[in-house]
Amino acid sequence: MSITQNYKHIKDSLPDGCKLIAVSKTHPIEVIQEAYQSGIRVYGENKVQELTAKYEALPKDIEWHLIGHLQRNKVKFIAPFVSLIHSVDSLALLKEIDKEGAKNNRVIPVLLQIHIAEEETKFGLSFDEARDILNSEELNSLNHIIIKGLMGMATNTPDEAEVRLEFKKLKAFFDSLKSISQENVRMEELSMGMSGDYKIAAEEGSTMVRIGSAIFGQRNYATHE
Numbered sequence: 001m002s003i004t005q006n007y008k009h010i011k012d013s014l015p016d017g018c019k020l021i022a023v024s025k026t027h028p029i030e031v032i033q034e035a036y037q038s039g040i041r042v043y044g045e046n047k048v049q050e051l052t053a054k055y056e057a058l059p060k061d062i063e064w065h066l067i068g069h070l071q072r073n074k075v076k077f078i079a080p081f082v083s084l085i086h087s088v089d090s091l092a093l094l095k096e097i098d099k100e101g102a103k104n105n106r107v108i109p110v111l112l113q114i115h116i117a118e119e120e121t122k123f124g125l126s127f128d129e130a131r132d133i134l135n136s137e138e139l140n141s142l143n144h145i146i147i148k149g150l151m152g153m154a155t156n157t158p159d160e161a162e163v164r165l166e167f168k169k170l171k172a173f174f175d176s177l178k179s180i181s182q183e184n185v186r187m188e189e190l191s192m193g194m195s196g197d198y199k200i201a202a203e204e205g206s207t208m209v210r211i212g213s214a215i216f217g218q219r220n221y222a223t224h225e
């Protein structure tokens with residue numbers, strides 16, 4: 001099947017209100033151009049340099065999401081245009097995004113990345129760490145970010161029950177935060193689900209799935225971080 005057909009097939013299978021982010025990392029500009037022509041407007045990238053290069057080369061009505069780990073010294077490159085940063089995993093990073101948001105005279109939407117998988121290598125906050133950030137005094141003064149929700153990656157395992165359990169826990173945590181009343185916190189988006197597990201994620205309440213290989217085909221080299 002073509003990229004367009006893959007996209008449409010997945011999109012049609014998602015519940016209402018669950019958005020589809022086409023993860024275009026490692027794929028060249030021409031491939032995204034083709035996808036753009038067929039109407040796909042929201043793309044996810046996991047590396048700042050690649051994201052910035054693609055932003056510069058492609059039409060400006062594309063919504064770019066950063067889904068990979070973000071270093072503080074690289075925030076400035078994406079602050080002018082990024083639509084959503086899925087991978088905020090510290091208060092220090094949040095403050096840096098706020099600073100760059102101010103410089104660019106905009107409010108930058110972000111998600112807190114929560115560690116839900118068994119694997120040690122994946123980035124993310126524990127539930128307690130996330131709650132600490134959301135309740136911190138300092139958050140109040142950050143006027144150029146808005147926390148729109150949470151992101152999580154399940155363990156990469158064929159054990160569907162394990163994956164479902166991890167998504168369920170994240171959804172319960174997400175729901176428990178909806179009562180937070182901070183100006184710059186609005187718990188609306190739950191980014192969970194990739195090519196291998198998006199069906200489970202959608203069933204467990206995901207509002208955003210991030211899908212690469214099931215749309216674009218296998219990547220030539222691993223960029224999993």
Ligand SMILES: *Cc1c(COP(=O)(O)O)cnc(C)c1O
Binds near residue numbers: 153195196213214224
């Ligand atoms: C690469 C990546 C995806 C998409 O992975 P696929 O398995 O190709 O769908 C989703 N989320 C993050 C954070 C990624 O790095």
